[in-house]
Amino acid sequence: MRNRTFLFMPGNNPGMLASAQCLGADVVIFDLEDAVAQTEKDAARILVSHALTELRPQGVGVTVRINGLDTPYWQADMEAVVAAGTDFVMVPKIESADQMLQVTTGIESARQKCGSTATVKALAIIETPLGLENAHAIASASKILHGILLGAEDFTASMGAQRTADGAEIAYARSRLLTACKAAGVLAIDTPFPFVADLERLEKDAAFAVQLGFDGKAVISPHHVHRVNQAFMPAPEKVNWAQRVMAAARKASEEGKGAVSLDGMMIDLPIIKRAERILLLADA
Numbered sequence: 001m002r003n004r005t006f007l008f009m010p011g012n013n014p015g016m017l018a019s020a021q022c023l024g025a026d027v028v029i030f031d032l033e034d035a036v037a038q039t040e041k042d043a044a045r046i047l048v049s050h051a052l053t054e055l056r057p058q059g060v061g062v063t064v065r066i067n068g069l070d071t072p073y074w075q076a077d078m079e080a081v082v083a084a085g086t087d088f089v090m091v092p093k094i095e096s097a098d099q100m101l102q103v104t105t106g107i108e109s110a111r112q113k114c115g116s117t118a119t120v121k122a123l124a125i126i127e128t129p130l131g132l133e134n135a136h137a138i139a140s141a142s143k144i145l146h147g148i149l150l151g152a153e154d155f156t157a158s159m160g161a162q163r164t165a166d167g168a169e170i171a172y173a174r175s176r177l178l179t180a181c182k183a184a185g186v187l188a189i190d191t192p193f194p195f196v197a198d199l200e201r202l203e204k205d206a207a208f209a210v211q212l213g214f215d216g217k218a219v220i221s222p223h224h225v226h227r228v229n230q231a232f233m234p235a236p237e238k239v240n241w242a243q244r245v246m247a248a249a250r251k252a253s254e255e256g257k258g259a260v261s262l263d264g265m266m267i268d269l270p271i272i273k274r275a276e277r278i279l280l281l282a283d284a
């Protein structure tokens with residue numbers, strides 16, 4: 001499964017749920033949390049469960065963002081969506097390793113309750129100052145954690161920061177979350193770009209996420225999907241360079257040489273790693 005784009009879709013909008021597989025995202029996220037008003041929580045849960053069983057999107061990863069652990073809804077959400085069948089359960093506002101363990105136990109008991117044998121993994125959102133401080137403990141707390149998303153809207157709100165298109169206010173959060181995820185070996189997923197109509201700056205924001213090393217990015221508009229997918233695809237000249245690096249490295253190893261040079265650049269292990277990642281992204 002690719003993981004370039006994670007598209008949020010309101011869990012109370014039947015039309016959008018039905019179109020989930022046609023929008024080009026690698027993963028769709030049916031949202032039961034902030035897109036749904038308190039008065040509609042139960043109805044949305046039923047609608048999303050129905051979409052999972054009756055309109056199961058094909059060829060895309062399926063996630064449901066349930067309500068937070070501090071709400072009265074999360075257990076009912078988790079049981080319903082695990083029973084209906086989802087690849088991932090996404091849990092917002094995770095702040096500690098203990099909460100991550102609560103999620104793991106919750107998924108396991110939901111699976112047992114409905115007799116599901118399917119694999120269900122977790123995605124966490126870090127979007128509070130405390131969550132960010134505990135990022136590595138969270139990232140390494142559970143074997144079923146697949147990746148972590150930075151939620152910059154809630155994060156900047158709780159920091160008292162402004163949210164701008166250049167993202168200077170989230171530079172530290174991005175880096176901190178990235179290192180935590182890479183150290184723990186889970187996917188690092190960048191925050192959505194909130195200025196929906198500003199496609200030029202969306203492209204810059206996505207290119208910056210790629211430059212930093214994010215594995216994918218969340219999006220909140222179908223108009224952003226294609227552009228973000230493209231940002232995560234390496235340019236043909238990069239793929240060509242990576243292929244030449246791998247060929248030079250193979251040749252050096254056949255000839256028993258430790259290091260070689262290509263275009264005047266020393267090819268050593270970090271360069272080979274970089275080339276491998278480019279080829280992996282191009283292949284995906």
Ligand code: GLV
Nearest residue numbers: 127151152153154
């Ligand atoms: C996402 O949940 C965010 O708060 O940005």
Ligand code: MG
Nearest residue numbers: 127151153154
């Ligand atoms: Mg949020």
